[in-house]
Amino acid sequence: MNIGLDMMGGDFAPLEAVKGVKQYLLAHDFDGLSLVLFGDELQLSALLAEQGVPQEKYQVIPTTEIIEMNEHPTRALKEKQNSSISVGFKYLATGKIDAFISAGNTGAMLVGAMFSIKTVEGVxxxxxxxxxxxxxxxxxxxxxxxxxxxxxxxxxxxxxxxxxxxxxxxxxxxxxxxxxxxxxxxxxxxxxxxxxxxxxxxxxxxxxxxxxxxxxxxxxxxxxxxxxxxxxxxxxxxxxxxxxxxxxxxxxxxxxxxxxxxxxYGGTPVLGVEKPVIIGHGISHGTAFGNMIDVAVRMLNTNVLGKVKEAISGI
Amino acid sequence: MNIGLDMMGGDFAPLEAVKGVKQYLLAHDFDGLSLVLFGDELQLSALLAEQGVPQEKYQVIPTTEIIEMNEHPTRALKEKQNSSISVGFKYLATGKIDAFISAGNTGAMLVGAMFSIKTVEGVxxxxxxxxxxxxxxxxxxxxxxxxxxxxxxxxxxxxxxxxxxxxxxxxxxxxxxxxxxxxxxxxxxxxxxxxxxxxxxxxxxxxxxxxxxxxxxxxxxxxxxxxxxxxxxxxxxxxxxxxxxxxxxxxxxxxxxxxxxxxxYGGTPVLGVEKPVIIGHGISHGTAFGNMIDVAVRMLNTNVLGKVKEAISGI
Known part of the structure; x- marks a missing residue:
């Protein structure tokens, strides 16, 4: 299970995102989970080492741009192809990650969720x-x-x-x-x-x-x-x-x-798209990031989106 | 200034309505105010005397029916012509009172406000x-x-x-x-x-x-x-x-x-009709009734409905 995390999104990123990763791993250390962290490689390496996050549990995917909170969602996604959000959605769309989490620009996350991955059939x-x-x-x-x-x-x-x-x-x-x-x-x-x-x-x-x-x-x-x-x-x-x-x-x-x-509570998942996408509050701290990872894991473990598909087809 | 009060409306009527009248009169004893109380004559006379409300400040208009909280508004107004709400609106429409207050059936009060008195021109x-x-x-x-x-x-x-x-x-x-x-x-x-x-x-x-x-x-x-x-x-x-x-x-x-x-806060006035109509919560106690009388008096003293008319005509 590969869970992607935008490490540059939110008012207190990347530090609080790193803290969230650490918190989650301390509380839920299970095999088969890999966290895929999108963001500035230098900053992240330093913070992850500093916080003592075990290296075998994550990989960093370097990105060089950040979509800021007030940017126009579609324009930003188009122009900042190497932003943590854009790259995250590419990974999600191509199956390199199974879920994507960000506390960054809400609009960009919604647009990404709706246009880079499919809507559940019938929704x-x-x-x-x-x-x-x-x-x-x-x-x-x-x-x-x-x-x-x-x-x-x-x-x-x-x-x-x-x-x-x-x-x-x-x-x-x-x-x-x-x-x-x-x-x-x-x-x-x-x-x-x-x-x-x-x-x-x-x-x-x-x-x-x-x-x-x-x-x-x-x-x-x-x-x-x-x-x-x-x-x-x-x-x-x-x-x-x-x-x-x-x-x-x-x-x-x-x-x-x-x-x-x-x-x-972490963040709010987008319901009705084929893969878990979770959007956090801009003010998210470590606990919120940790909880978003937790929700993503539960969404995958329970196959809740498969259940949504089933239920929608039965209306 | 004649202010009409439905004494039978609300979960704790008529006792709390009587208490409200008393409270208001104790706090604002001015000449020129007459309260017109609609309701069961026997009950009201006993309660008003018991509470020591000064007789020169009110008159009781006997009514024999009550529109209950869950009755259908238009039907109830039509069928219960001698209810405290119906009679109150007749008094308001014919200028015998200048404002009407009730904590009774909200729907009946709204229907009464909209159909027995005029909407402010332009509203x-x-x-x-x-x-x-x-x-x-x-x-x-x-x-x-x-x-x-x-x-x-x-x-x-x-x-x-x-x-x-x-x-x-x-x-x-x-x-x-x-x-x-x-x-x-x-x-x-x-x-x-x-x-x-x-x-x-x-x-x-x-x-x-x-x-x-x-x-x-x-x-x-x-x-x-x-x-x-x-x-x-x-x-x-x-x-x-x-x-x-x-x-x-x-x-x-x-x-x-x-x-x-x-x-x-008492109740909510209906804005945009030509005379003050104030609707109270079903659970109104004495204070709420007192405050509704106060709002009605202020609405009349400030000619707020005249100001509404002026402002609306100027849009």
């Missing part, structure tokens, strides 16, 4: 999700969180399926309860999209649909997988992230609110 | 807003929070104007900063609606538009008035309300998080 549009910390200790999944700002009902229906599979195989939720984000509890509530999506979800045998969930249910245990278009989902996610900042500002140290530190 | 659709507690101590306004789940860009532009006027005259924010709820900072981001609304807001001289605001900015000081369609707004509001519940469950007693107890 209308890939999607991105986020973990949502539940008050009962559980792990919720919100999907889509920003890739698809405008959606058709059929897309929401597919997000529900992909989210369910992911919740089951990656977060270990048996028969995940799927809820439709909406403005009221009853069927028939909502905007045109939610009203049209409801009957599709209701009739979808590949999921366990429990009906509408409202803003007040997001952190509750009503649904494990919460489905909406990427506009609302992105607003919810960023608002949830701000809850952690508020707790910090207010000097509240509470175990549940600490779970709103989204860094602990 | 495409009335809207409802919510106070948002800001971390810097300020009072934000989110508009729309659920009346209009699907919107046109022109409606968002009008919500911005109505929200600005309200923020200025009711919450005392000078030159309120208006932000468009969106998924990114830059112009051009967002779903089709947000993309189309942005240029309208940018060119709107009746407001002080500061660009996009993201989920993470909702509780920050970037914008005083935050505009979106009612689907996203309703999800944000209910999620914000749940932050207070989380704090309670986690036994966090923090002055800022305590401001997420939305009861302290």
């Amino acid at each position: 209308l549009r890939p999607t991105i999700s986020s973990v949502i910390p539940k008050q009962d200790g559980g792990t919720g999944l919100l999907v889509d969180v920003g890739l698809n700002a405008d959606c058709k009902p059929e897309q929401l229906n597919q997000f529900a399926v992909m989210g369910s599979v992911f919740s089951q195989y990656i977060y270990g939720v048996e028969q995940p309860k799927v809820g439709l984000i909406n403005v009221g509890e009853e069927e028939g509530k909502g905007n045109i999209l939610a009203q049209a999506a409801y009957p599709l979800l209701k009739e979808n045998k590949a999921i366990h649909f429990i009906g509408n969930v409202e803003g007040r249910d997001v952190f509750g245990d009503k649904a494990d997988v919460m489905v909406c278009e990427g506009f609302t989902g992105n607003v919810i996610l960023k608002l949830a992230e701000s809850v952690y900042d508020i707790a910090q500002n207010q000097q509240i140290d509470n175990p549940y609110l600490n779970r709103f530190n989204f860094e602990i | 495409l659709r009335p809207t409802i807003s919510s106070v948002i507690p800001k971390q810097d101590g300020g009072t934000g306004l989110l508009v729309d929070v659920g009346l209009n789940a699907d919107c046109k860009p022109e409606q968002l532009n009008q919500f911005a104007v109505m929200g600005s006027v309200f923020s200025q005259y009711i919450y005392g924010v000078e030159q309120p900063k208006v932000g468009l709820i969106n998924v990114g900072e830059e112009e051009g981001k967002g779903n089709i609606l947000a993309q189309a609304a942005y240029p309208l807001l940018k060119e709107n001289k009746a407001i002080h538009f500061i660009g996009n605001v993201e989920g993470r900015d909702v509780f920050g000081d970037k914008a005083d008035v935050m505009v979106c369609e009612g689907f996203t707004g309703n999800v944000i509001l209910k999620l914000a309300e749940s932050v207070y519940d989380i704090a309670q469950n986690q036994q966090i007693d923090n002055p800022y998080l305590n401001r997420f107890n939305f009861e302290i």
Whole structure:
């Protein structure tokens, strides 16, 4: 299993990426894993040696360019062919790595995921999700969180399926309860999209649909997988992230609110593409990088993308 | 000034409504105010006497029916002509009261507001807003929070104007900063609606538009008035309300998080109709009723609806 890591992406790269590699290897030392690290050879060699990362577990693929956080995604990917992200996607597309992780330019990662590797057969549009910390200790999944700002009902229906599979195989939720984000509890509530999506979800045998969930249910245990278009989902996610900042500002140290530190979840995988691509937050530290490697390994070990394909074909 | 109050609406009516009347009168005893209380005469007389509410400040208008929380709004309004809500709107429509307040069936209140009194000239659709507690101590306004789940860009532009006027005259924010709820900072981001609304807001001289605001900015000081369609707004509001519940469950007693107890703000006025109509939460207690009376009085004293009319005609 070869997992590729963009070592130059994120506000604290490459040091924190190196720390993440070390953390992961210390916690999960298994045979058959090789980390493929894309980035500046000199910097990386020095840092990897300094951090004492065992040499037999990684190889460095030297790249000479970096796509910065604010660059235009498609233009940057085209112009910076020797950037860590561009080279990473070439390796992914040609099978030299099995998964690719970066905390760099989100747009470039999305464009790379959608155009350098294939969409899972039958998937209308890939999607991105986020973990949502539940008050009962559980792990919720919100999907889509920003890739698809405008959606058709059929897309929401597919997000529900992909989210369910992911919740089951990656977060270990048996028969995940799927809820439709909406403005009221009853069927028939909502905007045109939610009203049209409801009957599709209701009739979808590949999921366990429990009906509408409202803003007040997001952190509750009503649904494990919460489905909406990427506009609302992105607003919810960023608002949830701000809850952690508020707790910090207010000097509240509470175990549940600490779970709103989204860094602990690593990154968000792109669902619906044929290979694992995981996008981290710009502010990722070592733990986040380590967790992204962990998610990639679990995605490969569980063949979750194969399960997504199966589930989508069964709708 | 005659302010009408549905004494039978809300989970804790009529007792909490009576307490609210008392609280308000104790804090703001001015001449020229008369409260017109709609409800069960026997119950109300007993409670008002028991609470020691001064008789010269109110009159009771006996009603014999109650629209329950889960009744179908239009049907209930039609069938229960002698309910406190129906009679209240008749009084409002005929000028016997100048404002009407209820914590009862929200749908019935919205239908009553939209069909028994006129929409302000030029307003495409009335809207409802919510106070948002800001971390810097300020009072934000989110508009729309659920009346209009699907919107046109022109409606968002009008919500911005109505929200600005309200923020200025009711919450005392000078030159309120208006932000468009969106998924990114830059112009051009967002779903089709947000993309189309942005240029309208940018060119709107009746407001002080500061660009996009993201989920993470909702509780920050970037914008005083935050505009979106009612689907996203309703999800944000209910999620914000749940932050207070989380704090309670986690036994966090923090002055800022305590401001997420939305009861302290009373209710949400319907903006864009010709007379003040204020809708309270079902769970309203005395304080909320008192605050709703206060908002109604301020709306009348500042002639905020006249200002809305002026501003809308100037777009």
